[in-house]
Amino acid sequence: MNLYFFIKSLCTLVFSTVFALSFAQTMVNGTVKTTLGTPVHGANVFIENTYDGATTNADGTFSFTSTSTGIVVLKISMIGFQTVRFEQDITTLKKLDVRLVEAIKALDPVILSAGSFHAGDASEVSVMDALDVVTTAGVAGDFIAALQTLPGTQTVGEDGRLFVRGGSADETQVFIDGLNVFKPYIPTSPNNPTRGRYSPFLFDGITFSTGGYSAEFGNALSSVLLLNTIDEPKDTETTISLMSLGLGLGHTEKWDKDALSVNMNYINLAPYNALIPDKTTWIKLPESMAGETVYRHKFTQGMFKFYSAFDYTRFSTDEDIVGEDQQQRFDLNNANWYSNTSYKGLIGAKSKISTGLSYSKSKLQINENEVNVEQQAQGIHAKVVLTHDVSKMLSLNYGAELMYTDFVEQIGLTTNEKFENSFKGQLSSAFVETDFEFTNRFAGKFGLRLDHHSMVDQPRFAPRVSLAYRINKGEQCSLAYGNFYQTPFNDLLKFHPDIEFQKADHYLLNYQWKQRKQLLRTEIYYKNYQNLLTYTTQNKGVLENIQNEGMGYAAGLDLFWKDSKSIDFLTYWLSYSYLDTKRKFQDYPTQVMPSFATKHNASIVTKYWIDAWRSQWGMTYNFTSGRPYNNPNSPNFMSGRTKHYHNLSLNWSYLISPQKILYFSVTNIFGFDQVFGYEYARKANANGVFIRKPIVPSAKRGFFVGFFWTLSTNKSLNQLDNL
């Protein structure tokens, strides 16, 4: 056994020697500071691929020994700073003076933010989330109304659609998963505001661009609203809504790779109107039935979605005619079907494809003063977009799309006379766009779009450029320029006029400052309109002399401030828009400020969470300066101005349990007189005066009560009992 002990000691000796030799200790030391010279405490300093290292002390110093030899890589890592590497001989790693540069997170890239607001997604420029949309006072769950609290929009109380920066509502196009929605709003009786057709809960990304948008989107002079349906719903659940206006039922079923959501709504204003009657003489109160469904399937490399919606609305009213004693009947029936399928996926490591097809069919029947108008429109939109990441700095985006419209209108008069107007038209477009990230501070997007319409004279090339420069962390400047073309709307195309595209040029300059929970956004813009359509109105609504004789401009300033930081539990935002615009279009004889435009527009939205009451209180205040209206008694066209508009709305949401929410809201709580314009008699009276009636909301105040209940099947209670 002596031999054993001998060998063992020998081994120990040999090993110790080998260890001592090969693991000769080398001292590494130095100091770590920021670029400003402040010592960095807690940085990790180590030799790559070894355990050897140390943490810096409060004074930034570090020191450790390493058994490595020769050329090594010394790494210094610290949260919030860029990791530093030194590749040199270990013996030279002494008395190091390391300076760390603040990291610009991958999550914090330069964003081409000129013109656009993002909502609902986690992106850096997100200004609202889905919940914000629902809990904003005065919007009653309508995301279109919620967007109207952002700058760049005008409150047009009797219309309700999106009017952006001096543009008419037709100049905004809405897209779901990249595909055009032909009829984004529900039909309403004249002078009653509309709502968006689609439920905010189905979308998780809303991008609202008030100008300067990507070459991927066309046929819009002023604005695009991009809605993306939720990729992956949270859970299998059922939602029930009971509202003063109707009922809603939704269900989402989630499987491993598939999910299906169905949403149904039935709206009937009759019970509400029986309690709180409005000024309209209703024959049949608005009743509508709507349903939506989204199906998604996840592939390993992509996502397939099918979205479909239908709705049916009808109502009937007797309308006063200014200057006449009798009333005029107005009946409306509208049925609308919309479907879209889309696929987004990867092709290889560096390319993406995004493709889709949408189909819409709508039937609108209006009977006004015994003139029967029946319109049937069908639309198809097909689109394919490819994206290639050429390098880290450059990506290429290109695609093509086709939009087909088939429109038929039949007009039947009491005299048994019948007219028919119809057209079939197609818009074919292609675009190419490159995204450059020149440095991590400076990025640009350069695009070109080609549009050709079968009924419009010449194809058009539209260049678009946007640039962004980061000044500091969270602070950036961007600018955008572009040409935007749009075909005339169905109401004009049906007369087969010989015309060109309408055109707008956008110039935008944007400054944005963003910190956690605070955002300041200012933008100035100039928009130049050319080739707007003008016409003269003949009897029976026939339009003549349709030409591209119109023009105009819009210039303004938009301000936005959102803050959820300064006061605990309070989120608020302020919007202000200044707008200077004039245009000659439609049947305007001269270039004037159009009736939907207002010089000053401001909104204040606040939401305050009272934890002890499990309640959120919301308040929205809107102000709009006077709207232009035309007084036929005055020699100056469109020279009248209504009084200023004020609206203060309040809401209260109460969380009864995690699954049950009770919601109350009152719009125009102080009952301000709101005048949107004036309607004048068609003919002057005996004294040669055109008499008028103000266009006002049908009810002074609006009340809304809702109860929302989510039934989640995913309850884990009592799971332990199964153990």
Next chain:
Amino acid sequence: MKTMFTVFLLCMSQVSYSQTNFEQAMDQAEALVKEGKLIEAANLYERISQVEPDNWLPAYHLALLKTWPTFMAADKSNVEANLELAQEYADIAEMNAPNNAEVYVLKALILVAKIAYDPATYGMTLSEKATELYQKAIALDKMNPRAQSGLIEMEMGTARYFKQDLTPYCERLQKVLKLYDAFVPGSKYHPNWGRDGVLKNLENCK
């Protein structure tokens, strides 16, 4: 020849007597945690993780160390960055140990920390995701006490907020305590925490 072989064997046994570098470093990191030197411990786990890129344990411990202190942090300025780093290492852990209940618990805990940090922003969106992760962990290993107690504590928080009766949750926590007692970690470096938290929570039940 025989002697040579004996020498070789004996020498090998000599090596196995001494701890591996990995174990030594892991022990040292744990000691640092016990001393309250959390930054030093986290940095050491980071070093171990880059030497052992295929081992989920150092990444797991690093992520856990980046997450826990955020619940108590007085200075909230680095919370998001820390949780982001935690998430990064939780992903590394998941890559090396897919379908591991402990990793799912960790990922849920990171979300809970995010909710605790900013309930107004993350409460609605992340609480269901966190619940889902705990449920996945339970589905993978229903005897895992951390998965069970994590889920119960989340539900208990909701119940407390809505002033509901806590008795059923307390009863379930008592049962989980038995799971903790029966739990045998995979090695001394495997996750083995959470019992104290349950005991503390149970104090509220009296």
